[in-house]
Amino acid sequence: MGKQLIFQTLKHEQTNEIPWVPFAGVHVGKLKGYSAEEILKDEDKLVECLLEAKKLYTPDGLPIIFDLQVEAEILGCDLMWAKNNPPSVKSHPLAGEKTIPCSCKIPTPESGRLPMILSSMRRVKEAIGDEVALYGLICGPFTLASHLRGTDIFMDMVADSAYVKDLVNYCAQVSIAMAQMYIDAGMDVIAVVDPLVSQVSPKHIEKMLSEGFTAVFDFIRSKGAFSSFFVCGNATKQIEVMCKMNPDGISVDENVNLANAKKVTDQYNVTIGGNIPLTTTMLYGTQEDNMKGVIDLIDSLDHFNLIVSPGCDMPYDTPIENTIACAQAVKHPDSTRKLIENYEVVVDDSDVEIPDYKNLDKVLIELFLLDPEQCAACTYMLAAVEDIYHEINDIADYKVYKYFIKEDIARTRKMGIQNLPTMCINGEQKFISIIPSREELIEEIKKHMK
Structure with a gap:
């Protein structure tokens, strides 16, 4: 039983x-x-x-x-x-x-x-x-x-x-x-x-x-x-x-x-x-x-x-x-x-385009999340950015990728991200399964300014 x-x-x-x-x-x-x-x-x-x-x-x-x-x-x-x-x-x-x-x-x-x-x-x-x-x-x-x-x-x-x-x-x-x-x-x-x-x-x-x-x-x-x-x-x-x-x-x-x-x-x-x-x-x-x-x-x-x-x-x-x-x-x-003796899983990420990070006008924060509504860790990583965005919006933009959307799953794989949630800044994985404090995040963003 x-x-x-x-x-x-x-x-x-x-x-x-x-x-x-x-x-x-x-x-x-x-x-x-x-x-x-x-x-x-x-x-x-x-x-x-x-x-x-x-x-x-x-x-x-x-x-x-x-x-x-x-x-x-x-x-x-x-x-x-x-x-x-x-x-x-x-x-x-x-x-x-x-x-x-x-x-x-x-x-x-x-x-x-x-x-x-x-x-x-x-x-x-x-x-x-x-x-x-x-x-x-x-x-x-x-x-x-x-x-x-x-x-x-x-x-x-x-x-x-x-x-x-x-x-x-x-x-x-x-x-x-x-x-x-x-x-x-x-x-x-x-x-x-x-x-x-x-x-x-x-x-x-x-x-x-x-x-x-x-x-x-x-x-x-x-x-x-x-x-x-x-x-x-x-x-x-x-x-x-x-x-x-x-x-x-x-x-x-x-x-x-x-x-x-x-x-x-x-x-x-x-x-x-x-x-x-x-x-x-x-x-x-x-x-x-x-x-x-x-x-x-x-x-x-x-x-x-x-x-x-x-x-x-x-x-x-x-x-x-x-x-x-x-x-x-x-x-x-x-x-x-x-x-499933001869079964192989097929993965195709060929349609995903990665930004040209070196030529962006602003610093780009990318949030790779499981689900910002359902996953508490994802919710608070997103909140860490949203809470300071009024201070940084002249120097930085942010995008959210959700791991229940097919294109976002493919992007996560193509970026080589192994763990969620992860925050990237200009394509670099900076905060992996860790939520930064306000000061840590602002400091990291400023490091990437042109």
Whole structure:
């Protein structure tokens, strides 16, 4: 049974099969023709879609929602809703106000959208909870702190590390409250999803973040549930310090070489999950591309302490047949290998033109992002430019490339960019999976002026 397979894997026991967890967040709405906003606000529609996902995708584990803005909304952030994405944070209550929120604001079961979410969890638990391990996804303490503080937090990390630690520790208490409510509603695995951890050096993580995160994972374990630490972006350098915070599992996206990362997680006996490419394979690939992607992945890895899943929240428009192809490859690898025995993936980037950087009138900032509306790290990298643009618009222009648009995917490959988000200045990769402070960015722009 799938649920037991997840449990065995997170208990670090040997298994005969590899577990499969489709992170089909807003994508489940597509299965029944509902928008992302509808399923993130309407309990009946969300439950209907999750049960359909269980039927179609035969998951061993399944998340109830993938929305990292639930806590931010409760704590006073304004959201911008989208048809095919989770909402994005548009205001930051602590921007310009270096304070810690009152403990009275910590979420309760009556806060924000939690009544709908908790009821959905209980209903799905009753319907399929004996067969499928259910994941409750919460916003990690650092990303939540960034939602509250905005881009100011990146300067705070240099100028006032004590404040950042205090704010992250407050947000960890929010995470603990969320974990308690989700466990009470029947969730088996609490995934602490914190995209921005990949933007922080291991040294800074240990100094400002580790205490809060460790408290969250220790709490989840004390309640008899499993934990997963989900980080987007190039978290290669952060894997070891993440393991030291003592989660049961870690999930990473396609920016991370899973085989190399697994060598680290195996040293700490931590399960690792990932990392089927979201756009190039799941969204735009063929069924054969998806089968080959999964088979190549599992053939490159020891299957102990391993969960196969998409690299992050699946795009809304991911073809249903592609996700079924991934499930087929995980569940029936031998027959799938025969199906794709002679298959080769074809890539053509020939139509992309690269700017003549030496002859531009202004400095050109190019932002290569996964999705500025859905990916928190991408949102804050874009905000770093937008926040200063009124100061630099006479000397610099900027362009945004999104890794869910075919032409932009091709441009990313042609520029030789390996990790997202990345900021280029006049064609040079300057900030790779790191969000610059205001001063760092302005200084770098001025270096490229004619």
